[in-house]
Amino acid sequence: MKNAIVVVDDDPIIRMDIREMLEEGGYFVAGEAKNGEEAVELIARVKPDLAIMDIKMPLMNGIKASNIIRKLQQDTSVLLLTAYSQKELVKEAREAGVAAFLVKPVSEVDLLPAVEIALSQKEKMDSLKQDIKLLKQSIEERKLIEKAKGIVMQTFALNEEEAYAKMRDVSMLTRIPLSKLAADILRDGTQTLSVSAQGG
Known part of the structure; x- marks a missing residue:
């Protein structure tokens, strides 16, 4: 097993699908959350390498949660999922420090390379922090x-x-x-x- 990941989506079926794809890819799923508030609390607790998070969720959306996560726990990369590929969302996501972006529905073919990219960015950031x-x-x-x-x-x-x-x-x-x-x-x-x- 490698790299702890948390999955955040208000749809339990999507969470289950993503968990299965990740585990089959050899990743460790450290926890799940159904909204941005739960995600922030979970990430502060388990300090995962990556959070895969839906943008549109009740209570707190993925972009707002990403902003908070980046301030609280900068070592966690965020991969955002969305049903929309609107340019303004991509811009907001980038400003929130999101490492990668995937449009739903998510397939294993798309998910695993995106996870690899997000994690390699995290490794580069960790290495840079260590150098500093x-x-x-x-x-x-x-x-x-x-x-x-x-x-x-x-x-x-x-x-x-x-x-x-x-x-x-x-x-x-x-x-x-x-x-x-x-x-x-x-x-x-x-x-x-x-x-x-x-x-x-």
Whole structure:
């Protein structure tokens, strides 16, 4: 089994058909809902990879639900189903951050490729988020190292290159990552360098 999916439609027969197609395609159906309100609550609870959702439903339509889902649980992709292919609906769906769009009646031939596209978009987004997170972390570590280097330069009357070399040597000797060593210097001062070096 792969990828958790929820199915949202006010018609129980359509939900059952879609569930069967998905399960035959090797997907895991994590839950079902019959309107937008239920969908929002269900998705917040089970955090699926994908929601397949009808546009026209009682209480809250699929586009409004998609907007809320995107704000609350950005990791869930949405594939919208509709009996209409009106341009304004497509525009609204796109603005709601919907990954893909299918016109009813849905066949397995149409559904499974659309699911694959929606999930691959989600994977790309997840990968991009991870890259951004690592980049932010790298920038933060760089800032720590720069600040610590300034302290080392001042304390030992070294130039920038010498201070960095001193920190790097202690880092290699003690097998303490440079960013961790920098944080220790900022917290405890440059005695960290001699303590760390002796400890190693």
